[in-house]
Amino acid sequence: MKDFDGVRIGLFGITGSGKSSFINSVFMALHGEDEGPAVIQSTGAEGTIILEALPVTDGFTLLDTRGFGLLGGDAEKEILAILNGDIKDESGIDRDKTVKTSLTGVGTVLRDETHVVLWFVKANDPRLHKGAYRCHMDFLRQQLLRRGIAPITVITHHDKIAESQEEEVLAKASAATGSPRSFTFFVTNYHVDQEGDYRTHIEAMKVMRSALLVAERYVKIHKQQEQYKRESEAIGNQKVTGPNETVEDFFRRLSSKEHIPFDQIQPIIDKLKKEDITTSKSLSDNWVDIRGDKLMSDWLRGCIEKELADTFKEINL
Template sequence: MGGGPSKMAPEPPEPLMAEWRPVWGHKNKDLQFVKDYQPYNEEVKQLRVLLHGLTGAGKSSFLNSVDSALQGRVTGRALADNTIAGESFTRKHKTYEFNKGGPGTFYPFVFTDLMGLEKETNKGVCVEDIKLAMKGHIQDRYKINPCSQISEDNQNYNKYPTLNDQVHVVVCVIDANTENILDDEYMKQIREVRLAARDLEIPQVAILTKIDEACPEVKADIKNVYKSKKLKQVVDNLSAELGIPLNCIFPVKNYHPEIDTNDEVDTLILSALNKIINSGEDYVNGL
């Protein structure tokens, strides 16, 4: 029989590691911070957050998850699609307020949702439209034209944006399952948006969605999120490729099959929201 030593199959990599970012136990603290928040700069009535990213990354679902964490119940105000057709379900430049307890009472921050970026031309949002949105030139409810950027004579073009119209935080939403297969064209578009935000000195945060689909250990117990080697690698790669600091990248699980909220999901969502608000507040006070 064969004379050589038998080769043993390599052991699978250890899926969990020592916690690389502490987070648990801060839900109530973060929720209270959000409830107490008011912009210090009197020119800013509402902190404006712009969501962008690839089609299907979970932008609308993240917006809904923020709303759910604040309301204490699963909501679905921003329409999200559950297909894999590869075409953005969001068609308009639409801004969402978050109700704060009573009718007509809202938190002093808003999220703007955009059509997703697409690899093929004439399908997704134009990068130039994202740049104009950051500067406050695009008014709410503008129906995005994938074939061309908004023109100055369009009725939804704001020629003279105020500080309150401008974007104060740019949030890039990325699917944890697709991070490693982002091709050059996608990366070029995301990088172009990032550089434009940098030139405007607008702070940037990245939201990593669908972490339960990317890592079985996190799906089994979401508290493993900051022990997952898989997610740590994804976060490190994103930071290296996009230049976003590690402490500005937040893994989250959006509400999807759930019909009730839970503390673990809320904790991740509110931790990210806390960072978004603080970043925007630093920006509007540093102008």
């Protein structure tokens, strides 16, 4: 792709959760180096100070971010700015200044965005066990959902917990970040007391394989949305947006407006067609019967309702 530099993988998580160490684990596994390029925390010193973009190969870049004590207004905004591509590298962060970024992710440029999120959690972090972590993640979970980004959770410090605790830690971490179990991984990074071995390599590579799969899917969907947008702009006013608009066109419009991945919508379109609902007008007429359908999340239901109301507002007058 001409307008595309490669996949951008964002690493996020509270300070000390092992983001930089993980980057080094990846570099060591891929390039056989004795140490990686990322700056690790040491006693009395801060870890990652700024955002660091570390190209691993031509195809992908790891974005090492500075962790926060706990998530809050500024931290959330900074993460959104990195997700949106409004902060692309170390030159972009000045914590004394407010970053301007879109809350909804509208108007972002695909090549600058973060295409996949690795969320780092420390297996022995007491906040995970007290449930504080889950509350703090609420806002970001919603934001990632809106953008169609499925976060991958990396539970570091695997060596610090007993095997009997694994199940509980896995359940709590995946609930906090919203990653399914299949996207939640344990990792023991290289660290001072323990030289990494082949297990660290394998764990790091498993995470990277999933990250690249998720990123590929994200980029594909968003490319497709950009193309739909261009096409519908080209067709311009010729497009029927009134009562005869097809359900496909209605959902295509909604998908590019609200950044909804089209594959979340396709099953709904298929079902509507089976029920002979082929235009946005018949969707509107039959909405009372359809709105309870389990294929729709509450958020998507709200978006459809709003769009139907907007579409038929003028006609009903």
